[in-house]
Amino acid sequence: MDATVKPLRIPPEMAVYAEKHEIFDLIQTLMRNLIVDKPRDPIQYLIGLLKRENIEVPRVMLLGPPASGKRTLAKKLCECIGAIHVTASDILKDDTDLTRAAQKYREENQEVPQDLWIKLIQQRLWRSDCVRRGWVLEAIPKNRGEALCLQEAGISPEHVVILQAPDNVLIERSLGKRIDPVTGDVYHVTFIWPDSPEVTQRLEKPQGPMTKDHIAQKLRAYHKQACGLQTTYHSRLRVIDADQPHVDVFAQARDYVLTRSRSDAPHTPRIVLLGPPGCGKSLQARLLAHKYSVVDVCCGELLKAVAADDSSMGELIKPFLESGRQVPDLMVRQILTERLSRLDCTTRGWVLHGFPRNVDQAAELQEAGFGPSRVFFLEMSDDVGIARLALRSVDPATGERYHLLLNPAPNEEVQARLWYDPQDSEEELHKRMKDYWDQVAGLQTFYPQAVRVNADQDPHTVFECLESRLVGRLPKVLPDSP
Template sequence: MDSAERPLRIPPEMVIYAEKHDIFHLIQTLVRNLMVDKPDDPIQYLINFLERDNVDVPRIILLGPPASGKRTVAKKLCEHTQAIHITFSDILKDDSDLTRAAQSYYDKKQNVPKDLWIQLIQQHLSKPDCVQRGWVLEAIPKTQDEALCLQEAGITPDHVVMLEAPDVVLIERSSGKRIDPVTGDVYHVTFMWPESEEVARRLETPRTLMPVQVMSQKLQKYHTEAHALKRTYHNCLKIINADQPHVDVFSQVLNFICTPRHSPSPYTPRILLFGPPGAGKSLQAKLIAQKYGIINICCGELLKAVSADESHMGELIKPYLESEQQVPSSIVLRVLTERLSRMDCTARGWVLHGFPRDVEEAELLHKSNFTPNRVFFLEITDDIAIERLALRAVDPVTGEW
């Protein structure tokens, strides 16, 4: 901006509106989905996207070693969130040229090329049910290279869960695994036997039940990649101990999934401190301002500063201060509005104490569009407050209590 021009001032109501409706996150979501789905008609795509009942659908990756309980957790998670459960086997069931090409590599016991692998996942995730309801990727990706390929393709999860358990426990679980051929649900002869006798009667031993040596090799291979996967997804990762009852494991997973991630949206603190005299409002405001780099505004000190500058507003305030009368709310609000509208408060945020003094002033502050996003009430007993006030002293040089 030209230095000769008036400085840019962002109206407070714009900031409040953006925070209230999470505009930054909405724009971020729209751009991310545009880049992932690459629609031929971006405008119509955005219109359809915004007309959905739920813009924020689950985007979850569930990782873990063999026999850690991924399948059980993933199925329950999808039942709870209505998201689509996706394994690589599910992806290969799609009837497309890509899946047939991938299957040919599997038939030859060869690795699927990365480009083909990522195209398969993109094709599956672009299905209407995945777009509208979200997805849970089970055991995808398996390596850091695959994770980086997903990131490059714009497939970024909101939550990544990694299950962990001692190898001894996992090997024991593997040997006792049983499968329900009707539902595909996984059970265990010791740790998770079905309550229904009908289900118990039809359980089968998996055809691919691994000998201990093979299981140990698979665990070793998993551990070599797990650390790199943790680094790749460190900003959205939750590691959960799978060596506990499956009900507790799922409860912890669900709690993590239901907890909103920290938003990268610009955030401007607007803090109000309330409390009786002697509660320590001034001290706490000073400490908060120092820690978070925001503006400390004491209403009383602000009124004194304005009354000393010989302005028209100062002349209005001075008689009230000299006679130790309460300054009218309308005058105080005009002074506060001017101060809170300055660039430092708009850009960095503020912590205010000494106003509002009653409900009517609180309503006036709210109507002025300077709505706080954090309000703290400091409580103290009358005896302690009186003791503090009786022992209070003033530094004549700095004016500090």
């Protein structure tokens, strides 16, 4: 990089490295934590953050009415993401001045003052285990006022999950609830029953009155506060129907918790579209290029353009294209590297299709410093692909494209002069599709975070699927078991 040359051109490798290691996101996270916590010594505070194993730890609030399954879901989530399960009773277990003060109020059957309760939550969440591994707050906060006080204290969740179910279902669940006094696990006489006879024998009913009227009163009290909680956390909220198998509830909550909030960090799209012939890669690339101003790089068209000029590389690849042979990977890599290194690609980003076709080409692209930030597999059956391609044609007089079923020629005169590409014959298409399916398993292994999209639907629906995964960040990687 030469600072004397204007405009200043930053090598693409720098942006790729920064995005791969999330340098921009790291800086954003550091600044956000600095502003929220307001430490007396900012430099030492930032050094301490950087020494942690992971700065972006889970911060989850799990809310919902009584008997909606919060305890069971919270435990399974913590096992999955490695976070600390924090409940109201857990907060009061510590032997500190604050907890002793709170216990006095509870012994006198008085509600713990809100300011004291917020300090207790802070005290628990600032312990090393929660700081290092993150936390899942169960049934905290209970109302909008408590939520706002937590925000003022710098306790802000990344994800809020609220469970909901009809009151009659919740009442039935409450009446059948059983608790294991040893582990604290919650069971139900109908829905969830332990497999172990030993656990079954020690199950107990929850303490306190468990009549229908009492449960209905608790539900009414919750509903009065639910709207305020949803309003407070509307930007990071996911409401999940709890009246379904707990396995499905957990799957929805887990997928949401693993999603990452949208980042304002700089991002240059580097998109690769893969799929069998006829899946619509070219069309989707044009749509993405039009909306997001990324550069549409079609490998096949790029090779034809190079062969058409008078360069030495064009003279080398022209015989391959004219004879229908495959251009050697080394030449293709050199041409692609030169194109993706141009200023428009490095500043605006690119969407590449037609390459890579196999794992070796994908590895070469990675080694050249042009690893994609998003990879999409457009999937469809061979029959649909053949129907799309074998029946398409071009009017050589106007350049208009037609399809025998979807967009037929307007009259017999146009129909008579239509040109059909020999490569779109069924025999050739079967060969091309076989070549793709022979390589797709290896490519999917090489790109484990690739997104699979059903291409056998309306093109704009496919585009919406691509767009939804393009603008959002990739899901979090599950941590190793602590």
